[in-house]
Amino acid sequence: MLDANLKTQLQAYLEKVTQPFEIVASLDNSAKSTELKSLLEEISSLSNKITLRLDGTDARKPSFSLNRIGADMSLRFAGIPLGHEFTSLVLALLQVGGHPSKLAQEMIEQIAQLEGRYEFETYFSLSCQNCPDVVQALNLMAVLNPNIRHVAIDGALFQEEVEQRQVMSVPMVFLNGEMFGQGRMGVEEILSKLDTGSADRAAEQMNEKEPFEVLVIGGGPAGAAAAIYAARKGIRTGIAAERFGGQVMDTLSIENFISVKETEGPKLVRAMEEHVREYGVDIMNLQRASRLVPASKKGGLHSVEFESGGKLSAKTVIMATGARWREMNVPGEQEYRTRGVAYCPHCDGPLFKGKRVAVIGGGNSGVEAAIDLAGIVASVTLLEFDTKLRADEVLQAKLNSLPNVTVIKNALTTEVKGDGSKVTALVYQDRATEELHELELEGIFVQIGLLPNSEWLKDTVALSDRGEIEINAQCATNIPGIFACGDVTNVPYKQIIIAMGEGAKASLSAFDHIIRTS
Incomplete structure (x- = not known):
């Protein structure tokens, strides 16, 4: 699983572990369980303070928990945390093993003082660069406060669960079974939602x-x-x-x-x-x-x-x-944001495995998104407002070589349709004929440029006609x-x-x- 160089680096990190802990794996007969077992055996062999048990009974398989000996702590990964989440795994191993975090002391105390019961679940994808921040923040909070429990779930590996809970964008966080938040969050942001008085205190300090x-x-x-x-x-x-x-x-x-x-x-x-x-x-x-x-x-x-x-x-x-990110500003876009309408193909693409999606925008970002998604989804339809794509020629050549990609030019997106819970179709107008067309699909990735964050400055400094x-x-x-x-x-x-x-x-x-x- 781990190459020699990565093993050497990980072993050096694990020398910082000061308290013994155990890894408890819940496995079945699947190939992924075999893969996870191999990874955990390699990790446990790198430190005499780590004990590996294979008798876990968690319903999610494959998964594993990290438990400090003699401490009340619940931190779990459902899936195989490689890719962007490998850093999350390394940090969890260190923190459960007693290595202190670099978090400010006042924030550590704020976490430790939280009362009540907090059962967090975070859905992530291995290709998501936003997810590790959330996973690492909640893992650390679970280490610092026994009232906080956290499980990080690879959405691509637990597709049935993702479908049932209608997870169409990651990272997505649930607290005690209810939707808590979506998108990148750090410890500060999570704390501000849990400790409602923190925002007022911060304003007073300012x-x-x-x-x-x-x-x-x-x-x-x-x-x-x-x-x-x-x-x-x-x-x-x-x-x-x-x-x-x-x-x-x-x-x-x-x-x-x-x-x-x-x-x-x-x-x-x-x-x-x-x-x-x-x-x-x-x-x-x-x-x-x-x-x-x-x-x-x-x-x-x-x-x-x-x-x-x-x-x-x-x-x-x-x-x-x-x-x-610039939005389409069409009916249905906001209603189905994170429920089929997405803006980050790297983060959310794996959640649309085997499904039909559209990419809006024919610049470099849009074409790159279509190319990336084509290897995951059933089909990609790229819609460009102009009569030609604006992406670099090398990207267009790659796009045109893909059998499951369709390009529609001179197209104006007019509406996002859904069934009340998720996206079901996209409506666009042929700008040449003004005829409306409807595409049945499950996901829409918007890649049409940027808008300056300057609305708060109107009537003060001079702004261009683009804001x-x-x-x-x-x-x-x-x-x-x-x-x-x-x-x-x-x-x-x-x-x-x-x-x-x-x-x-x-x-x-x-x-x-x-x-x-x-």
Whole structure:
């Protein structure tokens, strides 16, 4: 199962285990159970503190639990956690084995103080880059609090269960049998939903903070670079973000980040956050900006208000709120979001194995999605609004070679249909004849570009007709002391490396402004 190099690395990690624990496997006669048994035998052979038992009686087979000897703890994997979830498995082994996490002490205490009974179930897919964050967060919470139980379930392996619970998008989390949340969540976000007073406490703490010299709004590549460049100047720097990492967290493979031949979005985000924290930047997560109030006089303080009720002030503000997936804005799209309408083929594709799906969009993202899905689903219909595809020729050639892909051009999607619980069809109009057509299918993957996250800035800074913040060569907006960078601006070519460069430029411009106005 594990190659020699991976075994060596895992053995080195397991040397950090300080407390004995057991792995209890629940198996049957299937090939997957044999595969899991082999993996667990290899893992248990790498540490004398791990005992493997094969007498588990869990209804989900194959599955296994991790149990610390003499402790009340329930943490289980249903499936074989390889792919993106192998890191989740390694972390679970270490944490159950007593190795401390890097979570802030105040958050550890907040988890430990939760009362009641919390039975979590997370459905994931091995190709989903969003799922490990959720699995790892809930596994850690189960280690820290005996009231919390967690099982991570490979949706592709338990198809009947997925069908019954209508899981059409991962990660999807259930709490005590009821839907709890869908999409990427970290410990902070889960805690904010369980501990309803945490948001109010965070807002109070924000309101008590002293003014910053540079306040960055947004935690993507542009925001991270801006925060680092400001903090390196030795000035008081804060960064408030809805989620650290932004769109990069949803990026599977990155192969054009200069000097790094290949990496993945979540891995790059972890490195960015570690780098930002090294400089003592005040990071405020789960904060969605709602209003910008420019300074009333030259040299005064700008302020930013947040949906949580918090408010921050600063000499300069750098807006790096990025962009989000563009939606079709047709009837049925919102009703069936996560119930057949999806935006991440890498995450949700395995849930549509053997089914009929459509991809909306003929650019690189859309064609790449169609190619990836073709190897999983029964058939793919790609719909493009224009009269020709806009993807690179090499991608189009690959697409045209696939026998289960149909391309429809000059098509306008007009409606998503469903039976009340899941998608059943898509309606599109032939733009040449204006005739309506209906495609019977089970899934729709939307890949039609991005929208800037700038709605909260209307009537303050100047925006383009596309909603992008207009900036000059120094990343300055039309308001002195207010700067912007990254995908939310009118700078062309939305690329990670460009966003980082723009973030550095915006920060240097903000520092120059502070010097000249102080």
